[in-house]
Amino acid sequence: EVQLVESGGGLVQPGGSLRLSCGASGFTFSDHYMDWVRQAPGKGLEWVGRSRSKAKSFTTEYAASVKGRFTISRDDSKNSLCLQMNSLKTEDTAVYYCVRAKEVVGGYYFDYWGQGTLVTVSS
Amino acid sequence: DIQLTQSPSFLSASVGDRVTITCRASQGISSYLAWFQQKPGKAPKLLIYTASTLQSGVPSRFSGSGSGTEFTLTISSLQTEDFGTYYCQQLKSYPLTFGGGTKVEIK
Numbered sequence: 001e002v003q004l005v006e007s008g009g010g011l012v013q014p015g016g017s018l019r020l021s022c023g024a025s026g027f028t029f030s031d032h033y034m035d036w037v038r039q040a041p042g043k044g045l046e047w048v049g050r051s052r053s054k055a056k057s058f059t060t061e062y063a064a065s066v067k068g069r070f071t072i073s074r075d076d077s078k079n080s081l082c083l084q085m086n087s088l089k090t091e092d093t094a095v096y097y098c099v100r101a102k103e104v105v106g107g108y109y110f111d112y113w114g115q116g117t118l119v120t121v122s123s
Numbered sequence: 124d125i126q127l128t129q130s131p132s133f134l135s136a137s138v139g140d141r142v143t144i145t146c147r148a149s150q151g152i153s154s155y156l157a158w159f160q161q162k163p164g165k166a167p168k169l170l171i172y173t174a175s176t177l178q179s180g181v182p183s184r185f186s187g188s189g190s191g192t193e194f195t196l197t198i199s200s201l202q203t204e205d206f207g208t209y210y211c212q213q214l215k216s217y218p219l220t221f222g223g224g225t226k227v228e229i230k
Binding site: 035044045046047050061062063064097104105106107108109110111113114115116 | 153154155157159161166167168169172173176178210212214215217218219220221222223224
């Protein structure tokens with residue numbers, strides 16, 4: 001059974017840093033692209049960024065709103081995905097989801113999601 | 124960035140009704156579109172990918188159609204468990220973007 005479990009959320013002051021982790025099990029983690037998606041309280045979904053697989057040299061993509069502040073990394077030996085968040089702003093307050101992307105002809109689609117971890121940026 | 128506009132933003136329908144949600148893209152995205160269902164306090168669930176392919180385990184009353192700039196999600200016979208918010212997502216180009224959501228209420 002595919003499982004994605006996020007951890008590391010919490011309360012942080014504006015300008016601070018936080019590191020989220022996502023532990024994966026039930027599938028061959030190294031084969032998959034992995035993404036982060038967030039959802040501000042009462043709002044819609046916002047894609048944060050992507051980590052491609054080793055086959056694609058672990059390259060990354062980011063939303064403009066987080067580029068230069070957030071960094072996605074992965075450790076395939078530990079089946080783990082991380083999101084390092086620096087220079088946090090109040091507008092980064094959201095539930096952060098770790099998401100597996102499955103490859104099909106025609107793209108990479110978000111087929112499994114973690115339960116999410118809440119990040120609150122407030123003084 | 125590719126904008127996705129969903130309509131309606133809210134709908135209320137009865138059990139057994141046929142329900143259609145529309146997603147319009149600001150530029151052509153071929154069939155690089157997915158649909159998700161999200162219930163309160165839960166993570167989104169993939170329903171449809173490549174615009175019309177039903178994800179494994181999803182009931183056949185859900186279907187998707189469209190290509191280019193206009194897409195629809197149809198629930199052929201609404202069930203009580205279908206309440207929630209539905210989102211479309213484009214995967215044609217970065218940044219990946221979602222529609223604003225359609226909240227479905229059961230009358």
